[in-house]
Amino acid sequence: MSQVPKRLRTGASAVAVGALLSAPMILGTTTTAVGAESHVDNPYAGATQYVNADWTANVVAEAAAVEATDPTLAQQMLSIKSTPTAVWMDRIGAIEGNVDGPGLKHHLDAAVAQKSGSTPIVLNVVIYDLPGRDCYALASNGELPATDAGLERYKTEYIDEIADLLDNPEYAGIRIAATVEPDSLPNLTTNLSEPACQQSAPYYRAGVAYALDKLHAIPNVYTYVDAAHSGWLGWDTNSVGAVQTFVEVAQSTIAGFASIDGFVTNTANSTPLSEPFLTDSSASINGMPIRSAKYYEWNFSFDEADWTADLYNQLVAAGFPATTGMLIDTSRNGWGGDARPTAVSTSTDLNTYVNESRIDRRIHRGAWCNPAGAGLGERPVASPSGYTASHLDAFVWIKPPGESDGSSTEIPNDEGKGFDRMCDPTYVAAKLGNQLTGALPGAPVSGKWFSTQFQQLVANAYPVIPADGTVDPTPDPTTDPTTDPTTDPTTDPTTDPTTDPTTDPADTSSPTVPAGLTAGTTTTSSIPLTWTASTDNVAVTGYDVYQGTVKIASTTTPSYTVTGLTADTAYTFSVRAKDAAANVSAASAAVTASTKAATTTPAGACKVTYSTNDWNTGFTGSAKITNTSSTALSAWTLAFTFPAGQQISQGWSAIFTQTGTTVSAANQAWNGTLAAGASVDIGFNATHTGTNTAPSTFTLNGTTCS
Structure with missing residues (x-):
């Protein structure tokens, strides 16, 4: 007989039931200060992950709701009730707690209680409230406008408040993995033709840099910057631009590359971990490259294993340390169920071959909202084997399964979340090749519990969830084409002495002083700077930008736009060049420029x-x-x-x-x-x-x- 509770009381009782079912957990533990751990390379290695009792309660309630009609599905739900999921700070009110659930302190205290002895525990937290958030997706727009005032609120009311909580000595023994601003920086690569993204761009850069500065300063916090997914950035034309953006943002922080511990891909998306029957994107069918098929549109990266391996190589080549770790959100990319192919197609028609072979059953790779047919993917695990080239720190469930991507119809709300037609199953989308979106009907606004979606995700899970309370073993990962470790530029960052400027005592020559520092056309909040590139006896690696005597940014190119400035104000800047041996030039001649005065636009404009x-x-x-x-x-x-x-x-x-x-x-x-x-x-x-x-x-x- 099934052990599904027939009914759950709402409110505190439901949370209490979920808490008792969560694991790992130590009852009776008080939240006292714990000795801080040293910052490690992979925070997930040897650690458990925090189980959110509120998500567990939702799963148990869902199992109770389907028990009478589908007891097998109910038991499968109970098998995953203690799976760790991330906690989303999707607006300022979420920090203290709101109608959607308790605040950050509650989860921190619960993580302390769940920690078992000396075994580390990781709490996954999503930082997600940039000014002008998700400039290209109405369903997940946020509360803060892309303005100077919005950025100031982001800093003082959001990031500062979160950082103050995380820096509390009570939580020094918890490893906190922060997913930093999903979809933000990738939008700067592909969607800058959109006016809203043009407006948001400087605030994305400044906001992410500020968040990294604050979070990196806390030793037990690990920062993972969102890097979209293979169906978004996998093309060379997109990935190169994205990596350049990551480099520029990293170099604008106080700690530079060290401010970013890694990158997370597929956040809240459903791109498969691997395509078992399409293992070589360079292969051809009937003389046609399979990547030229309509579905892949010449993209070399068919899946997230491909994308993380390619992204890692590009990041390291661009200056990120070889210790940079990767995470993949596998919460909704399993693609099991009856529609999952069981063998490669025998067709000689290119598009038929691809469509019959791919496990990704979406109508288009750009279909992101509540996709019909998706299933739960790999369960969270540290250092998953078989993906050496991807340098994975872990599989994680950043998007809690069962939480909606956006409403199917317009639903008024006070969270700033608009109605995005990509979530409407009746909408024919030009962006998807004039096809219907393939979104599930009946969805609530983003972040709300969506029963239909959760039931589908469990039913279509891959690996399949047994109905006996155990988890199916991970399938053989050898089908992943990216498992060849020879694509790894280095597995030991300490073996390459050229990355350590102190090991070459012969290079004591500083780069030449940057010349021709000029301020371009200013706005009310920004001043663009350009200068003539310096030279060096070995190589110039970058430039430090100073406002007065304070270093405010670093860049690898002879230009930089200073943002977040006050209107109608004069600023003085100078630039210093640097090389790999830490030699720094003298300061350039200073340039003084003023931001434009703010203008009052007539009412009604x-x-x-x-x-x-x-x-x-x-x-x-x-x-x-x-x-x-x-x-x-x-x-x-x-x-x-x-x-x-x-x-x-x-x-x-x-x-x-x-x-x-x-x-x-x-x-x-x-x-x-x-x-x-x-x-x-x-x-x-x-x-x-x-x-x-x-x-x-x-x-x-x-x-x-x-």
């Missing part, structure tokens, strides 16, 4: 970005409305005229009225307030008669928008 996705005689229209004035709006109405007789049939995020060719879109009750600098996204479905010319003018509350 606005900007509208309009786009469409067309098919036959129908289309979906999207409009991003931005209040570019310095005054908040308490209500708004957008007006425009269709030039070719288009007719709206359905709209969202606004109340649409159409009279002839004239359209007005008034705010809903929940989104009427539009702060200065803030944006709101609205959209509609409509028909046309063969011509779909865009409106030439938009007005907001009677004022013409740019």
Whole structure:
């Protein structure tokens, strides 16, 4: 007979039940100060991981809910109830605790209680509240605007508060692995054509650097910067730019490369760990490279094992230490179930061969929201074998299975989370090759419990979850094409004396002094600097940028943009060059430049970005409305005229009225307030008669928008 509880009380009782089921845990332990551990290379090695009792309670409740109709599925759920998952700090209110769960201190105290004797324990925490967060995904937009004021709040109300908690001596005996800002820096590689990402870019760089400075200063904290996934950055054109961004952000921190312990890929995504029947992305079918198939679009990296191996090699080549570790979020990339292929295709047609062979069953690799068919992946484990070239510190479950990626329909909320059509299963997405999104229906806003998704993930888990309370052994990893250790540039960072500048006493020559330091066109908060590259008897490795006498950044190129400055203020800068032997040049001639004065934009000023996705005689229209004035709006109405007789049939995020060719879109009750600098996204479905010319003018509350 099943041991699933028939019913759970809500609130504190449910949490208590989950806590009793969590493991490892020591009852009766008090939270007293624990001796700090030294900072190790791989924090997961030899350690347990923290089990979140709240997630456990959700799993137990879900098992109880399906017990009557599917007792096998219920038992499978109970088999994973004590799996460690990450704790997400997705807004300022999450630090103290909110309606979604207890705060960070609660989890820190619980981790202390779960620690067993001298065995280390790792608490996975996600740092996720950048100004202008997720500039390309409405479902996970955040509370802080991409402005100087937003950055200041991020620093003082978010990062500083988290760092103060983590630095408490009571928690010195816990290893804290921080996943730093999912999707942030990757957006700077691929989505800078998006106006919102252009606006967010300097705040992403400054915010991540500030977070790294604060977190790295705490010895028992380990920082892992998000590095997207193979289906996002796997192309050479994308990976090179991403690595350069990682280098620049690292060098802008106080500790440089040392401020980053590693990188985490596939966060909250479902890209497979490996493709067992597509092991060589360089192979061909009928004379055609399989990577040229429609599904892979010439991407060499088919899976996360490929991507982490490639990324590691590029990072080390760019200056990161060989000790840099990699994490893969395997919480939702198992792709088991009946749809999983059991053998390689025998077709000679390229696309058929790929589609019949791949275990990744998404309609497109860009389909990221609540994908139908996904399953739980490898369970969390330290130093997984068989992936030598990937330099994996661990498999981890950063995205707690069962938590939604975004709502299937528009749901008003106070968390800043918009309605992203990529989460709508009825939406035909141009970004996905004009296909439906493949998202599950009935999803709540991101981060909320989604029963349908969790049931699917357990049913489609790979490795399969036994229904007897045990975990299926890890399958043979030898199918992973990246297991050849010869691709590893070095397994021992101490064996290459060229990385230690003190071992070459012969090089005592400093680089030449940087010349021609010039300030470019300034903004109200930034000043771009350029200078002539220095020379050295061996090689110049970088430059340190000083504001007055204070070093504020490092860069490998003869240019740098200083951000986070005050409007209408004069600043003085100088630059010093350095080489691999730690020789530093004298300071360049100083340059003084002033930021622009802040301007007051007339009330009502606005900007509208309009786009469409067309098919036959129908289309979906999207409009991003931005209040570019310095005054908040308490209500708004957008007006425009269709030039070719288009007719709206359905709209969202606004109340649409159409009279002839004239359209007005008034705010809903929940989104009427539009702060200065803030944006709101609205959209509609409509028909046309063969011509779909865009409106030439938009007005907001009677004022013409740019």
